[in-house]
Amino acid sequence: MTESMQTTTPAPPPEQLRMIWPNDRLESPPSVTIHPDYDLRTFRPDSAEDMKGWCRLMELAGFGLWDEQRLAPIYARILPNGWFFAVHRETGSLAASAMACHEPHPLHPFGGALNWVCGDPAHRGKGLGMTVCAAVTARLLAGGYENVFLITDDFRLPALSIYLRLGYRPLLFAPDMEKRWRAVYEQLGRTDY
DSSP states (O other): OOGGGOOOOOOOOOOOEEEEOOGGGTTOOOOOOOOTTEEEEEOOTTOHHHHHHHHHHHHHTTOOOOOHHHHHHHHTTEEEEEEEEEEETTTOOEEEEEEEEEOOBTTBTTOEEEEEEEEOGGGTTSSHHHHHHHHHHHHHHHTTOSOEEEEEOTTOHHHHHHHHHHTOEEOOOSTTHHHHHHHHHHHHTOOOO
8 A cells, every 4th residue: 555545543632621619619609790781690491582692602602503403412401590691781692601511420420510601702801701600600519519510622721711710620530631731721821730
């Protein structure tokens, strides 16, 4: 076989990063505050505007195109009153969102996950990502979850910064995790690894 005819199988992508809410903070939910130009509320199941606005947020955040059919398997795992929106008061537009989901996993028995954090870049710098993430975390803790976690990617530095400031900690569950987390901390300019 000539070199031009040889094919190689691409390496599988690395496992996504995981973070956990520390056990010593299970009784200490984060405080939820919001910028004065915005309101925090939960998803309205009877609102086509909420669904349409969320799909738009997901696209703006780089998660591709979404619709009700793609959302259906996730929707079934969202806790009651666990899907949060930051809403711009003046325009009524959705500016950020995050979900509290029941996500059992071998690494997180009876796990509750902070899922699908997204935001409109036009509203960046208002602390809305922190707001919706704090609201979800508080909801999971209020729901009795003792294994609260999230999954993310190495390149999502703004989100990683929020999660670390909120109080989440890296979970070193695979051999390459320590090296990857050190790189994340370095890129964020953090020295507390």
